[in-house]
Amino acid sequence: MEDVTAGPDDAGQRLDRFLAAALDGTVSRSRLKALIEDGRVTVNDTVVREPRRSMRKGDVARIDLPPPADPEPQAEAIALSVVYEDDTLIVIDKPAGMVVHPGSGNPTGTLVNALIHHCGDTLSGIGGVKRPGIVHRLDKDTSGVMVVAKTDAAHKHLSGQFADHGRTGAMERTYQALVWGAPDRNAGTIATHLGRSGSDRTKQAVVSESQPDARHAVTRFSVETRFGPPAKPVASLVACTLETGRTHQIRVHMAHIGHPLIGDDVYGAGFRSKARAVPETARAAVEALGRQALHARTLAFIHPSTGDLMRFEVAMPADMARVAEELRRI
Structure with a gap:
């Protein structure tokens, strides 16, 4: 562990740059950035995962340098x-x-x-x-x-x-997610700020814009299939397109609107009873999945050498497909 205190001349400086200078260049900025994002740096005893965090006079940064x-x-x-x-x-x-x-x-x-x-x-x-x-x-x-x-x-x-993230170019990233319940609308946009959860630092959460590590996150979704009674679907297959790329973005956003991913024990633990309520074959398929039901289906980008638009789509894997098939039987 190393403690470094910010002086008057350090005020307003980025955390990664401040640490690089304080450590006399013995640790590269790219390495410091990775350590910050990995949760190995605190400022005033609070974990900070944003390298751009602005330092203030008197701030005490502590870095946990892992052994080589x-x-x-x-x-x-x-x-x-x-x-x-x-x-x-x-x-x-x-x-x-x-x-x-x-x-x-x-x-x-x-x-x-x-x-x-x-x-x-x-x-x-x-x-x-x-x-x-x-x-x-x-x-x-x-x-x-x-x-x-x-x-x-x-x-x-x-x-x-x-x-x-495709704002000005051809980049496209679309995921398929099996979620509990179904959004009321066939399509929509979820726009929030994401940051570390105050109750569990290993998790992401929807947070206030004022939280130091808050980052704007936007997910567009469309419902492809509803499973179960039309009035109250048990689950649904949703396509999610990212306009930003935050950690666990789709998982947090879908849980935020009340439809966590099937099999997600981190952000959908409160919905475990849903699996017990479906028919035995569907319940067995969900239990066999053993993971969040999330699949990166489509990726499009401009080829760096040719300038051609490249678009790739891969089929849902067998474990997710089996869950979807069993839910269709409800």
């Missing part, structure tokens, strides 16, 4: 479902249960380990040693389509598109 570890993930012969590949990028259909990049508790068996084996030395290193080529990620238990850069130029181009 082997930074080089190793190649592993893990099968990949490749949707498309060329010299610039690779698009894969990530299975549920696979972690994207090595981290605490997951040093091996990740998508990065599989990509290093599959792509060899062609992977871009601009995303960091532990995240070569990674420009976006999916949660461990979320399945679906992902793109990975093979060159630094492609990484920069794709990262820019993801940062824009």
Whole structure:
């Protein structure tokens, strides 16, 4: 642990820049940013996960520097479902249960380990040693389509598109989610601010705009199928399109409007009784799912080298499809 106190000249400076200067450049800003986002930095004894947080005179920042570890993930012969590949990028259909990049508790068996084996030395290193080529990620238990850069130029181009979230370009990310109940409207937009939950720092929550780590989050949804009685559906299949890319955004937003994802024990724990109320075959399918019912179905972007519009769509995996099929029988 290291404590650093902000002086008068530090007021208004970003937290990551302040720490970089205070540590005399011994830790890179990119590393400090990752440590901040990982919850390893507090300011005045409060965890801060926003590198841009503005410092004030007298603020005391504490950083928990983990012991050095082997930074080089190793190649592993893990099968990949490749949707498309060329010299610039690779698009894969990530299975549920696979972690994207090595981290605490997951040093091996990740998508990065599989990509290093599959792509060899062609992977871009601009995303960091532990995240070569990674420009976006999916949660461990979320399945679906992902793109990975093979060159630094492609990484920069794709990262820019993801940062824009399709506001001015062709980027599109649409997910399928099985949720409890059904929204009253066939389509709508959820716009809130998301930040760390005050009751559980491992969770995200809808928070006030004034909370220091609050970030604007927008999800557009449309109901594709309602399951059960028309007047009171038991569940529904919803398509969600992201206009921002916040941690657990869809899961938090759908729970916020009263329709948490099926199988989500983090944000939908209060709806466990719903699973007990459905027919036995549907209940068995939900229990066998063992994860949140979320699938990244569609990804569209401009190819970094050719300028062509690339659009990929991958089918819902078997475990989610089985839940949907059983719900259709209600």
